Amino acid sequence: MSARLRGYALFAGVAALFLVVAPLALPAFRLDELAKYLCFAIAALGIGLAWGQGGMLTLGQGVFFGLGGYAMGMYLKLHDAGGDLPDFMVWSGVDKLPALWKPFGNPVFALAAVVVVPVVIATLLGVLVFRQRVRGAYFAILTQALAAAFVILLVGQQGLTGGTNGLTNFYDFFGQDPEADSTQRTTYFVTAIVLGVLYLLARQLVKSRFGRLLVAVRDGEDRVRFLGYNPATVKTITFAISAGMAGIAGALFVPVVGIISPSLLDVVPSLELVVAVAIGGRYTLAGAVLGAVAMNYAKTSFSEQWADGWLYLEGALFIGVMTLAPRGAVGVYEQVRDAIARRRKPVPAPPTASEVPA
Amino acid sequence: MESLLNQLPVGLSIGAVLLLIALGLTFTFGQMGVINMAHGEFIMAGAYTAYMLQDWFHGQAVIVALPVAFVVAGTLGWILERAAIRHFYGRPLDTLLLTWGVSLVLQQAARDLFGAPNVQVTAPSWLSGRVELLGGNLPYARLFIMGLATACVVGIWAYMNRSRQGRRMRAVMQNRELAAVSGVATGRVDQLTFFIGSGLAGVAGVALTLIGPVGPSLGTYYIVDAFLVVVAGGLGQLRGAVIAALALGMLNSYGEFWTDASLAKVIVFVVIVGFLQVRPQGLFVLRSRALT
């Protein structure tokens, strides 16, 4: 079908923009900033899946982002230390490598943990919470409290986690200097490709029967139960997938920015990510990605000019979007597109299923 | 042992603070299903009201501020309800994000109006004493907060159960459509409910000037705790909120006593998740046959 072809063409175009045009046009440090936005976009993709498709408003994605980031950071720290204690442990008064850290010296283990740990924890939480039909606002508030509690826990265990400082000062990222321009280009490409692949996988999931089921759970969880499915399972799986995506995003964030710290995982950054998804358009995965990139870009460039004003703008943008365009930028685009199509064709066009086109 | 006993009034007073900040939410969240993230900033508005009134009332500003802050914060809430929230009924999660945007704007506005640093609100001199109790001492300021929380609870209970307006409010909460066809002006009830809920936040803000910082970030320190109280207590249940606030207060008090402040917060979270395993809808829940 042509719509399908058009979708692929669009995807190819965007991919070319990110993989060819951007690297040529941008200096390395701007590319590095873009890579940071793409990391957030990966986490946003997970939110788009859990919230946009599954109706689970998760305000604690920072937790999973952090778990992935710390898994990666722990490996890099151990690698840099080369058998000694990581620097922050020395000044935190730890004299022996904690048992929790030991396996992270192995890169394979660490990379696996980036995905596995968030998925396992999300699954556990999901089983506990969804089985008891905690949902909607309750779920949102619980995940928010989870983020708050997680940050406090991380900060409090300074010898284990680096406290508020987090993990930083990495010298060697798989044989490369993380601050070198060439490394920044490489991590950019890796991040962009990972985002692309995860986007395609997520899109496949949305289009699959499971994706339809997920939308059904979002719109009528109780009804789904009477179709013979257990919504708790559907939600737990989705929540776990979105957690895994956040974990991958966090892991990529470490080489891109060179730090992982609790301030990234707290209530506000987690919320900001959800906000970005809402502004981009929560009901489509593309909207989630677009929102994360655009909002973070806007935040950086705005705070370069007008630091205090950013909060007003962010707040106002948000109030405006929620009130006037709850389907976000993508929703606005679709409305405009449909309006134009209707004007071109005097015959009333059939109302298209406006949800989830891509 | 002595200090163990002394943690009892401490727990009660923490509970009173939690209750005070959460009471408004039993209206806005409980009765109307609006997750008002700007609740914290309404608390802040109350605190700044006390600060502003100092110019005229000096040491007694806190007392004068109680009713004034109720009206100020209530009005802010009323404006919010009229301007935005009324378009959002039935979409509780969207209200969460909307009001978060509002809270950002209010925080920045406070920063621009009053400056980024904290300001000082002087407590009335007659609140500076303390009573000896169970081997420790309980400051009058804490007693005042407990008294205020009790007064608010009694007032709300009387309003909900004894006044015509309160009964209307409950009717709307239990069945909006039915109440509407029975001739209740649900829009008016919503406005009033939101006014009261937000106003209570203002009252809490005034009380908090006695024990905490008064600055643009004030609201952010309390908002998560406030929602946890309502979640644990059960939606819209005054009884639940009271018991949950006191229980969490005790848990905080003894949790911190035996471990430390950081771990106490983590313990509270774990206990709440555990508790929701047993009572997914909180302590008390209204039964409804509606299939959502």
Add this chain to the structure above:
Amino acid sequence: MSALLEIRGLEVVFDGFRALGGVDLTVEQGELRFLIGPNGAGKTTLIDVVTGLTRPASGTVRFAGTELGGLREHKIVRLGIGRTFQTSVVFEELTVVENLDLAAGFRRPLPTLLRQRRGVSDTVAAALDTIGLGDLADRPAGVLSHGQRQWLEIGMLIAQKPRLLLLDEPVAGMSRDERDRTGELLTEIARDHTVVVVEHDMEFLRRYASQVTVLHEGKVLVEGDVATVQADPRVQEVYLGRTKKEAA
């Protein structure tokens, strides 16, 4: 023929109010049973208990020899009991076919769920044919009229291939034409399914019912064929004495 559904001594209490006070009911394989009674008689509650939505205070529900007590809703569906709701709930964002496909799919193993739907399965096609919404197959369910939604719900029920169908007021709020259409649909379904219908509408009852159970104040008042039940003075009193309009 053996009993498909056996309810014994069922009691349900809501906050002190006895919604059901010891109900016994047996539904045979292949039967079309109507469940009637005035408001508050406990008809919907009865269905709620059977499908796991409400927990009984005491009593047993056995389905094809299996005790249902304590099972979660989706487990009961998997045993072969399907139901509709008074206010129809279909998934508005999904198309008619997707709704049906979802209903037909719960027996699918999880990995196959991850694949995209290609074409329309036989079960779904049959259900679509039965409810006569073929023209609207690829339209989102949100655009359907009230009656069409009810039919879609019934279609989803058929697609589930249950052994027992529980319909809760399927013609409430329908126009006369829609009622007739629904009646035909019901007759058709009843040919190869066991069906229990909760209904208010006496005219609909007279036209399509054979076996009727009358509930009143949480208890079974009368049971029998339509003529017997209609002739029963207690039924007349319950209906005429209380809600004259409905009996008219």
Add this chain to the structure above:
Amino acid sequence: MRKPFLRPLAAVLLLPVAMLTGCGGDSKDGSSGGGAGGNTVKVGILHSLSGTMSISEVTVKNSELMAIDEINAKGGVLGKKIQPVVEDGASDWPTFAQKAQKLIKKDKVATVFGGWTSASRKAMLPVFERNKALLWYPVQYEGLESSPYIFYTGATTNQQIVPALDYLKEKGKKRIYLVGSDYVFPRTANKIIKAYAKANGMTIVGEEYTPLGHTEYSTLVNKIGTAKPDAVFNTLNGDSNVAFFKQFKSAGFDAAKLPVMSVSIAEEEVKGIGVANVQGQLVAWNYYETTPGAVNDAFVKAFQAKYKGAVTSDPMEAGYNAVHLWAAAVQKAGTTDVAAVKKAAAGISLDTPEGKVTIDGENQHVYKTARIGVIQPDGLIKEVWSSGKPIKPDPYLKTYPWATGLS
């Protein structure tokens, strides 16, 4: 891509114009690194202008900008005006790292003044080290660090915490209770305090940390009351201080009954806590608004002329000093080149509001005079003890026998 392509193009286009007007133009334009392009020298100012830390950092930014204005008024450095590029760290450590990168790579600044929290410094450190750029960090911190690409103009531990302990010891305070926010500075500071106490016959009767932004201190005050210390050593941060002192005071503790030594409360914070709640309590810094001297009088006057009703405080003064110290080093080196400036900076001495400060070339900290102050009823701080002369910075406490094994 765009720049290297456009620049030759522009040069080609402009060449005839230059020849026509007979003016050679500034051949150094855009080509010399180190931020010295044209008639200006670019420097970066990187503090949190938004978020929780903005309360503190905005004032440091202001004093740094004031120092730049002063230098420019006197003709700038090397005959060029200093042009500040202000960036917002947004109270978020990764943002600090990225903005530092932007200042170095895009704006090509000669140096950066910035940071407040240890976390922000730790986040920026690799960026400066890897790019061989220079950071001036103006806040007292926990020591145990000496990066070749950072100058530390705030106090390290032996210029603030150790003198504070000396003072408590001198006053016969033997039982100390440690209260701190849960982050790196308090934990490291308390480690030092415990080692000091062990060697000096003091007892630590309690050590408690609360999460950043914590506002509920009744349990902690209760614990302090039970432990019956002679003094409390307070490393709480920001808003927590307000809650702590309000609740401490209302539980019946004041300076006379139980003195509290604070290392994060300056003139700015006193206002927010409420003078009544902290009056008579002790603080340890290197500078107060009341510090005597003509340099300070001029500094306070200039600052208050610019920002009405503002108070001056230690970190602001250290930021102000940093700009002047850098300018002096550039003047001495004759270039803004990082290696040359580093070399020239060693041993530079300036008369600053806090008195004479000298850069220690070895660890790139500065010699500072330690001062213990008491909070006055008017909200200002009066010095009650001073080290008399600038103390040599010793970030690793190598010259203190009791501190062996700490780092």
